[in-house]
Amino acid sequence: MATQSKLESAGRERHGLDVASAEVLAFALHQVSVQMQQALVRSAFSAVVRDIVDCASSISMRTEAGWETVAETAPTHHAVGSQHVCNFVMDEWGAENLRPGDVIFHNDPWRGAVHQSDVSVMRGVFVDGELMFMLETNSHLVDMGGPIPGGYPTGARTLYEESIRIPPNLLYAEDVPVRGMFNLILEATRVASLNLGDIRALYGAVVVGDRLLQELCAREGRERVRSAGLYALDAAEANIRAAIARVPDGDYTGVDYMDDDGITAEPIRVQATIKVRGDSIECDYSGSERQPAGNSVTGWVEASRGFIAVKNLLDPHSLYNGGAMRAYDALMPPGSAVFALPPSSVSDHATIGSRTWSAVLLALNEAVPPETAVAPDNGQSMFLGLQGLDGRPGRNMAPFGTFVLPGIGWGGTSDGDGIAFSSPPMTGGVVRQSVYEHVEREAPVVFWDHSYIVDSGGVGKYRGGAGAFVTIEALSEVEITCVADRIRKGGPGYGGGGHGMAAYVMAIETGGGPPPPVFNGVTAVCDFEPVFGCYDERGRPDPEGALTNGTRYDVSKFSGLMLAPGDALRVLSGGGGGWGDPLQRDPELVLADVLDEVVSPEAAFSEYGVVFAVDDDGTVLVDRTATESRRRTLAEQRPDSRDRVAIPRPWPLTRADMERLMRPVARRIDEFNANGRPVDP
Amino acid sequence: MGVERLIFPNPAEQFLTVTRVPVDRTCPACGSGDVARYPIANYIGPRIVTRCQACFEVLQLDVPTAEDMWPPFRSATYGWPASRAG
Numbered sequence: 001m002a003t004q005s006k007l008e009s010a011g012r013e014r015h016g017l018d019v020a021s022a023e024v025l026a027f028a029l030h031q032v033s034v035q036m037q038q039a040l041v042r043s044a045f046s047a048v049v050r051d052i053v054d055c056a057s058s059i060s061m062r063t064e065a066g067w068e069t070v071a072e073t074a075p076t077h078h079a080v081g082s083q084h085v086c087n088f089v090m091d092e093w094g095a096e097n098l099r100p101g102d103v104i105f106h107n108d109p110w111r112g113a114v115h116q117s118d119v120s121v122m123r124g125v126f127v128d129g130e131l132m133f134m135l136e137t138n139s140h141l142v143d144m145g146g147p148i149p150g151g152y153p154t155g156a157r158t159l160y161e162e163s164i165r166i167p168p169n170l171l172y173a174e175d176v177p178v179r180g181m182f183n184l185i186l187e188a189t190r191v192a193s194l195n196l197g198d199i200r201a202l203y204g205a206v207v208v209g210d211r212l213l214q215e216l217c218a219r220e221g222r223e224r225v226r227s228a229g230l231y232a233l234d235a236a237e238a239n240i241r242a243a244i245a246r247v248p249d250g251d252y253t254g255v256d257y258m259d260d261d262g263i264t265a266e267p268i269r270v271q272a273t274i275k276v277r278g279d280s281i282e283c284d285y286s287g288s289e290r291q292p293a294g295n296s297v298t299g300w301v302e303a304s305r306g307f308i309a310v311k312n313l314l315d316p317h318s319l320y321n322g323g324a325m326r327a328y329d330a331l332m333p334p335g336s337a338v339f340a341l342p343p344s345s346v347s348d349h350a351t352i353g354s355r356t357w358s359a360v361l362l363a364l365n366e367a368v369p370p371e372t373a374v375a376p377d378n379g380q381s382m383f384l385g386l387q388g389l390d391g392r393p394g395r396n397m398a399p400f401g402t403f404v405l406p407g408i409g410w411g412g413t414s415d416g417d418g419i420a421f422s423s424p425p426m427t428g429g430v431v432r433q434s435v436y437e438h439v440e441r442e443a444p445v446v447f448w449d450h451s452y453i454v455d456s457g458g459v460g461k462y463r464g465g466a467g468a469f470v471t472i473e474a475l476s477e478v479e480i481t482c483v484a485d486r487i488r489k490g491g492p493g494y495g496g497g498g499h500g501m502a503a504y505v506m507a508i509e510t511g512g513g514p515p516p517p518v519f520n521g522v523t524a525v526c527d528f529e530p531v532f533g534c535y536d537e538r539g540r541p542d543p544e545g546a547l548t549n550g551t552r553y554d555v556s557k558f559s560g561l562m563l564a565p566g567d568a569l570r571v572l573s574g575g576g577g578g579w580g581d582p583l584q585r586d587p588e589l590v591l592a593d594v595l596d597e598v599v600s601p602e603a604a605f606s607e608y609g610v611v612f613a614v615d616d617d618g619t620v621l622v623d624r625t626a627t628e629s630r631r632r633t634l635a636e637q638r639p640d641s642r643d644r645v646a647i648p649r650p651w652p653l654t655r656a657d658m659e660r661l662m663r664p665v666a667r668r669i670d671e672f673n674a675n676g677r678p679v680d681p
Numbered sequence: 682m683g684v685e686r687l688i689f690p691n692p693a694e695q696f697l698t699v700t701r702v703p704v705d706r707t708c709p710a711c712g713s714g715d716v717a718r719y720p721i722a723n724y725i726g727p728r729i730v731t732r733c734q735a736c737f738e739v740l741q742l743d744v745p746t747a748e749d750m751w752p753p754f755r756s757a758t759y760g761w762p763a764s765r766a767g
Contacts, residue, residue, distance in 0.1 A: 110752070167756060169766075169767060277736055278736065285699075303722030326723075329730065331699040331722075334697075341754065342688050
């Protein structure tokens with residue numbers, strides 16, 4: 001009620017609008033940003049925009065403070081930093097130098113771009129001759145040049161080894177294309193037709209936004225629309241401040257680590273101290289490690305990205321815009337992992353972005369009650385870039401470039417199990433997975449499978465979301481870039497929950513034969529070669545193993561892996577952390593997981609303490625007496641499960657082991673009960 | 682202003698900190714003498730805040746000057762007269 005009262009007050013007294021009109025007009029602004037986004041997605045050429053929706057649209061309005069984003073879609077793609085981009089660019093460009101129909105292009109991480117592949121297109125909206133709004137659309141372009149296609153040049157140490165970095169430049173002058181800029185972009189990059197289509201889509205979307213805002217101002221009056229924009233900002237601010245005010249004042253620190261920077265296997269510390277005072281938050285990254293040699297950091301965007309965790313945890317439901325950021329300030333040590341300085345390479349934003357999100361989340365988990373706390377996710381998009389020349393018949397060795405995001409497991413919450421198969425919470429789950437039929441049409445690959453991995457979610461009263469595996473076979477030579485993280489342990493648990501499964505990549509040579517058998521992500525050791533991940537000495541994935549047991553890489557990020565025709569790559573993305581004590585999980589939920597093959601009977605016994613019986617008709621039931629006894633034993637053996645790391649067990653060594661693993665679950669349980677222990681090769 | 686803010690050496694320290702410089706002022710909201718000045722990224726972008734550390738009252742919010750070096754990077758042409766092409 002206090003918030004509602006504040007909204008009434010803001011609408012009537014501060015902005016001269018009754019609250020109903022203010023709400024309607026504020027939502028009209030939001031709807032313009034939605035229309036921009038839909039125009040962009042519908043008209044883009046590349047799968048990364050059209051299918052994955054790795055793009056965003058926003059409307060910023062000039063206020064007394066500067067440019068503030070009054071409406072935005074997919075704000076987490078911007079990392080809620082659209083208004084930072086706008087202010088950096090307009091501070092440098094000068095509003096007085098912009099004319100109607102001028103469109104500015106840039107992709108500079110030190111001016112707020114997420115990374116060089118996420119390009120911004122900005123257009124002013126002039127109403128009655130006054131520059132009132134700045135529209136921005138941005139998207140990931142398939143390729144922005146440099147030595148490694150796709151925008152994630154693992155191994156780069158400086159910006160000079162990455163995609164081209166373009167400071168703000170005119171792309172259109174009064175709606176006439178600036179030929180030099182188009183030529184620069186199209187001639188320095190590999191997939192000119194996709195880039196041209198996407199840039200025109202970005203431009204078309206800001207034209208759509210311009211027209212709709214002109215119509216809105218003509219219909220409602222410029223000052224009423226401006227007032228609605230100010231109201232929208234105030235409302236978003238009021239919502240987040242009300243949420244922050246419920247958190248006890250104090251300093252809360254969260255620490256997380258990137259596994260590596262793609263060059264060495266040294267972990268990189270990320271620390272966030274959340275200082276809460278009243279209804280304001282400071283996020284201080286002091287204590288974070290200096291910028292590593294590799295490209296797994298960013299130029300500016302962590303200034304706003306930690307706020308996503310604040311919003312996710314404290315106020316996940318209200319519509320928001322740049323006004324919410326008024327309650328949040330970031331302190332970023334220059335030269336640190338959260339704020340690299342040029343000429344550092346900065347193109348892999350996905351790793352540091354997920355880690356700042358989780359560090360802030362871990363800090364906030366200390367501040368909020370358990371029912372609000374959330375276990376972290378597996379911490380990376382598990383990005384795969386596929387590039388090369390298409391050698392399929394009739395494709396004339398045409399350049400191709402596309403992406404695969406298999407999805408990861410989110411952490412468990414007090415409400416239920418973690419989400420599976422999603423892009424990381426750092427993106428808000430807004431970025432989607434590839435449409436494989438489209439990828440197969442555009443690139444010389446075939447997808448064998450895509451499903452969840454058994455036993456990959458961190459154990460808990462509410463388990464972590466399952467990780468996903470996907471297998472890609474090359475039909476002609478394909479160059480692979482992979483960006484992953486959490487290859488030692490998956491997302492950590494909360495309140496006694498365990499870690500999710502770590503990430504793995506495996507190479508499979510078919511020799512022209514059929515694909516080897518796979519069971520919910522599990523392949524016999526005899527059928528794959530480890531690419532990265534922790535394995536034991538016999539080659540089985542094992543969190544207690546080493547990163548160097550037969551692997552091609554001891555790091556989780558690589559470029560330039562060449563798949564020959566007939567070769568396949570299997571990616572296992574890993575799972576989210578569990579929430580709460582797994583021994584408190586409802587045994588019937590464990591049974592449902594076993595029947596769904598999300599949890600194995602062996603893990604049900606060893607991790608959840610659930611014992612099953614098989615009826616004469618083959619029905620699997622929970623043996624409640626045996627379960628209670630088993631749980632008492634486990635509770636005496638371990639105080640909680642925070643150190644447990646999810647991994648499918650038993651992991652088969654041979655095809656014969658695979659056959660045993662793939663038998664009906666009732667038979668596995670019968671054998672298991674007869675032996676009194678897991679059947680582990 | 683020239684090219685001196687385009688590239689920077691790698692930090693020597695392994696772990697880095699934003700320094701909060703104590704300021705000899707009293708918070709008008711809570712009366713605390715624990716007031717500090719430091720660089721932040723706020724909702725607009727880079728700013729220099731003078732803030733009470735007890736209650737977070739903002740005593741002063743400044744646009745960074747050249748001496749503040751915040752953020753460190755700045756284009757070589759910042760502040761130059763604009764041509765039609767920018």
